[in-house]
Amino acid sequence: MSVIRVGTRGSALAMAQTTAVANRIQAVTNGEVEIIPITTHGDVSRESLSSLGGTGVFASALREALLNDECDVVVHSFKDLPTDPYAGLTIGATPKRADARDVLCARAGFTLATLPEGARVGTGSPRRAAQLRELRPDLEVVDIRGNVDTRLALVADERLHAVVLAAAGLGRLGLLENMATEYLELSDWPTAPGQGALAIEVRDGKPERLLAKALAVLNHATTQATVAAERQVLARLEAGCAAPIGATAVLDDGLLFLTATVYSPDGTRRITASHAATPESHAVADLQDAALDVADRAARELLAGGAAEIAPLTVTS
Template sequence: MTTSNRQRPIRLGTRRSALAQAQSGHVATALEKISGRKVELIPIVSEGDTNRASLSEIGGMGIFATRLREALLNGECDILVHSLKDLPTAEPDGLVIAATPVREDARDVVLSRDGTPLHELRPGAKVGTGSPRRIAQVRRHAPRAEVVDIRGNIGSRMGRVESGELDAVILAAAGLSRIGSEVTLAREELDLAEWPTAPGQGSLAVETTADAPAELLAALAELDDEATRLAITVERGVLEGLEAGCQAPMAAHAVVTGESVRVRTVVYAPEGERRIGLDVTEPLRRGYIRLNGSGNGADAADGADPNHAAREIGLSVARRLLDQGAAGLVSREQS
């Protein structure tokens, strides 16, 4: 890298939302310490920011990422920071996820005015969420409540509860933590065993071009947390396998412990009346996946790629879900 490149700021492309700016700022601060270079945030407007239709109608997967990735490929920025749960499983040609920092709290939380637990809400209570997965979960866990399909930033969603328009909203714990906003509403954390969340929830993905300078790739690798990368690779493997024949709302959460990974995954019928789930623990065999390698997973023993192996675990879980009838939980129009 030339002296001029070392002096030039690293341009970090990010959505304009307060949450996106906040999580990009956390990455920027860490990258500045590692690289010794200034990191400049480049705001980019995505389709998800301008299209106010329901996520269930326009499809949540990819609508926040496409414009940002175009900017990266066009040289408008050097790196991107995404909420990993917003990324499609297929990586575009020429791009790589160079780092997955340590995952934050992957749980969902319910925010309400009086602290009534979700399952105890009165009949007709209005619960706001725009996620098809959360909609199915609410209908299963609080069948007497009315689900209101909403969009908007964290502040506006909380404001609709404070004003009395809604009785509760469901948000990601990681988003509340990263944005650092004051929460005056009562908070109920939803346990992952009963309420698993979206693949990659709580995780960030730092993306760059495959031909990025070696010095930049090396700096980004220092941001990577291997246990997080392996866990989210399992989760995204489940999602990838289900997309072939199942578009139902689904959840997957994996935890790497020692030399094994436990993955809890559920596919829901859209109305929440049925579900098919698995809770399995798979070995990460010594000599096949090693957890003390480099941040990019390249230091696996015997030449095995730990990320490839983690993906195969996820694909295997997806096949088992499909074998148990997961594809039948959605109507033909949704397939």
């Protein structure tokens, strides 16, 4: 493999995070790396994320390009990736996670508590919309689409009072310090499963030697385990990113903690489950076993508490 080709969406954010991954691959392999921009349906459609179906609208074109040998790896935002396996592909590495929190980007330095009554706040996420309605039912929650710059422009042009965005995305674009007016803490405002993490996907089978070396260096076992726990909740509920679900997993003092919350779309109800597991060791396999165990217990509790009745989930027996 003379050149490692890295596929990505063409948005500024996707290019920024993929460039960081490509630079690390190049540093590890000391070889040539080429970035291949790929347009996805989610990039060109102006429909809302929920009406598009949410899960997979940003991933399918990248995956097809990978299967068609147009690139050797693709870089996804993990929160955009469906939980179902994709035939012929596997996650080759999960780099260390960035900040998983959401932030408020508002006019005049407003926080969520100080926004004026009736303020217009934009988001394309059903989960964020439900959280906004729960904490501030007086707000007008506006469904928006577009890249980060487009969303921030809605505030700068005073069409909205604020938008809610991912801290990780703003950080990767170098905008976090200047644009965030409030960090929304995970204990009160859980974010999407996998938020802040990247997934490096490859074709099934043994990777070429240099690529395998890069994947081994890029993978971060703790991030791999915590993201697996969060995403397993989605898998057990058979819910996609169109469902209003937040999940936070952390590894602390030898314990893997997971808290998952399902919201009703109108923000009037929520169900939360919290569980912990003790991995046998910090080996990848033991961390993954603990992640699946804690997620399964959390999902069972959510279902028993009526999660399928308050949120748009598709659940089988």
